[in-house]
Amino acid sequence: MLLIFTHKITNRLTYTAKQLFEKILGMEITFTTKVEDFIKHSGPKMTYSKQPLQNEFFIRSNDLLFEQGINDLDIKVMDWEGVPCFFSAGDKSTLPFDIFSASFFLLSRYEEYLPHVKDSVGRFPVKESIAYQNKFLELPVVDLWAFKLLDALKQRFPDLEHKEKSYRFSSIINVTTSHAFAMRGLARTLGGFFLDLGNFKFRSILDRFSVLLGLKKDPFDNFYELIDIHKKFPIKTMFFFQFAKHSAHDKNVSTNHNKFRYLIKSVADYSEVSLSTSFLSSTDKTVLKEEKKQLGNLINRPISYSRLRYNRVNVPATYRNLVETEFTDDFSMGYTHEVGFRAGTCTPFHFYDINMEVRQPLRVHPFAVHDYALVNYRDKEEIFEKMDKMYRMVKQVKGDFIVVFSNELLGGKQHLDWMELYQSFLKRYYV
Template structure:
């Protein structure tokens, strides 16, 4: 048991200490504000205050974990043996920066509570983030910091006990359009046909007619292949189906289509199936609950996991809505068009609401790769090089590598053979 002495125990303090020590490093911790308890403790211990008590392991604290509200901090970057860091501590501290305040800043998405210019879908741009601006977006710095802290603690306390974790890979499949041409209904099918014909997209016209004659040839209907591939390679996977009515940004097959419902049920027999919340439900809690309920009725089991359409996250409102709808886990934390770690970590964490100063009961699973971030690549080798670097970083800290691909991209046609590339990814990263 590691004992941490501090001058004030706050919700922010206990939240980040549990995340860094218990969830990332596997070390049990306890806290005290009493000097005599700290001195009596014979096991590993550290001080997190402004001044050390004696000659103990001391980390000089920033004010972030002991205040309330949102302040616009000036982020000045430093370097800790090759790893970017911020919130410098100065002399006397065992670490050159306040690892706990910096980790809290990134994991809580503190910067997304500050004023920023939203994109066309109301999202926080990766280019506005401290990670992108300072070129560490593709490094899970929170985990790197934690493991470097562990090394420093081991020098002082060689017998410190911890529960080791192992590297894990998870493949998430987004299903916002289960079929390209089939199961679309008469009106939508004819409208699509006329649009393709009027735009001289003769290849799509030919594909469309071919699928009408044999619906099993629909390019997006690759679910049996994906399931079989996951099964053969023992890949942990999740399928997020959109189950919403038609709208400008929600164009999946009708939820009343029995073949679509059967598809969802059949996938649920082999993999976890959960909800890709519609664009329309982003700020409509009643619609979000209805979509969740409707999908649960199809698969005859609870729907606990969520993803938001277009990775739309408005902190803290999005997570408040998901909690209200009784989701336990969310897989939206990442950027659509940039690979890397939006929250600076490859470890799941509970959402902390800065306005309420409260850890909320929903786990956030940060993903590192969304397929939209890869579509402009010219060659598969270029993509593999980028993903190799990500996996190398994640493996160093025994974290979780989550990729998100859509059945659309895997079934589409382009200069890159996405189906072949996806199999390469599974072979390389699922171990």
């Protein structure tokens, strides 16, 4: 067990230290504010404060973990043996920066509380993030920092014990539109036909009638093919179905359509099924609760996992709503159109509500790759060159490599064979 001396034990410090030591490094820790207890402790120990007590392992603290609320911060990114970091700690500190404050800044999504202009669907823009601006979005820096901290501690305490965790790969299939043409009803089918006609999309018109006449399969209906693919690999796979009323942003099949309901129940026989929330429900708890209830009733099991429409996480309100509607885990922490680690980590973490200064029970699972972030790549080789680097990094820190694909892109006509690419992802990265 590692003893940490600090001048004040706060919720922020406890939250961050437990994430770094217990969740990432598998190490037990305890805190003390009593100098005499620290001095007489014979095991591994360190100080986190403004000044060292003696010649111990010391990290000079920034003020961030001892403040409350949101303040303007002066952040200057520097290099620590090839890894970007910030919140410089000075010469006396064993580490050159305050690893706890920097980790808290990223994990809590502190920057998303600061004033910013949201994008067209109300999201925090990736270009506003410190990671994007300083070119470390593709690095799980919090995990890298933690393991470098472990190495430094082991130099001082060679007998320091910790439990090794294992690399994990997870695949998410996001289903916000289960079918392109089938199960649409007369009004929506006619509306789609005239829209295609007005835009001179004659190929789409042909595909629509071919599906409706039973001459070909709906291009988005690839669920059983995906299930067969998943059976080949011992990985965790999850299907997130939207189960909501039709709206400008939510255009899935009617929740009352028997074939759609049967599809969801069939998929649930083979894989984890949970809720891809509607656009409206991200700001309306009543709607969110109803969607959760209806999907749970359909598959006859509780719904605990969520994915938000457009990955539209607005802290803290969105996560508070998920907590209040009794979701336990969310898989929306990432950017739709950029690969990388939005919260700087590839390890699940609990949501910390800065306004309430408390760790909430919701577990956040950061994804590394969303398929729509890959559409502008020229070819598979370019994609795998990028993905291989991220995979090696996640595996190095024994993190979770989570990828999100949609049945739409997997069934669409693009310059790449997305289904083949998806299979290659599983084969390449599941171990």
